[in-house]
Amino acid sequence: MRRIPYLLAGLALVVGPVTVGGQGNMVQTHIGHVMTGFQGTPNSLGLLPTAFSEAKIAAQHAGLAAKMPGDLDSMKLHAGHVIHAVDPSVEVKGPGQGYGVKRAAAGVAQHIQLAAKSEGASKNVQTHAMHVAASANTVVKRADEIVALAQKIRAAGAAAAAAPLVAQLQTLAMELTAGMDANKDGRVSWEEGEGGLQQAQQHMELLIKGEGGA
Secondary structure, three states: OOOEEEEEOOEEEEEOOOOOOOOOHHHHHHHHHHHOOOOOOHHHOOHHHHHHHHHHHHHHHHHHHHOOOOOHHHHHHHHHHHHHHHOOOOOOOOOOOOOOHHHHHHHHHHHHHHHHHOOOOOHHHHHHHHHHHHHHHHHHHHHHHHHHHHHHHHHOOOHHHHHHHHHHHHHHHHHHHHOOOOOOOOOOOOOOOOOOHHHHHHHHHHHHHHOOOO
C-alpha cells in the first residue's frame, strides 16, 4: 500500500501505511478514518488532519482578535470566526471548513476506540488508542470552553471588557493543538486535561510504528 500524505499544522507529512500488521479489517478501517480518510470531511481527509486544519484557523483568528484590543467590533468579528472553526453548528458562517475542531476530535476519539474494540486488535492498538482518545476528548472539552468564551466576547459591551477575554481565547485556541501542562510537571502528556491534537498525533504514530508501520 502506498504511503499517504496528510496535513499537520500546515505541513505535509507522510505516515506509514494504514494497513497494520496482522490486524482485522475493521481495525485498519477505523485507523484509516482517523489518519487518512473519512466520508464527509472537507476533501475526505482523515478526522485528525481535519481537526488540525480547523484548529489552525481558530488559532489564527484568535490571534487576529488579540491584535486589536481596542476595537470591539474586530474582536467580536474574529470571536465569531473562531466559533465557526471550532463548532460550525453554533456559528454557521466563517472562514473555517465547515466541519469544526469539536466534531473532528470527537470523531477521532470514537473511531480509535472502535479500532481498539474490533476483533483482532492488538495490545499495542488498545493501549495507544486509550491515549489518543483521552487527548481527543480533552480537545472536545476545550472546544466547548472556547465557544463559551467567544460568546462572552460577542456579548461584551465595551472593548475593555472584551480584551482580557480575547487573551484567554487566544491561549485556549493554541492549546487545541499544543495541549497544556495542567499539572505543571514540565511536559504535556496525553492524560485528561492536558492532551491536544499534537499528543493524539504522537500516539497515533506510536500505534502505527508498533504495528510495523513506517
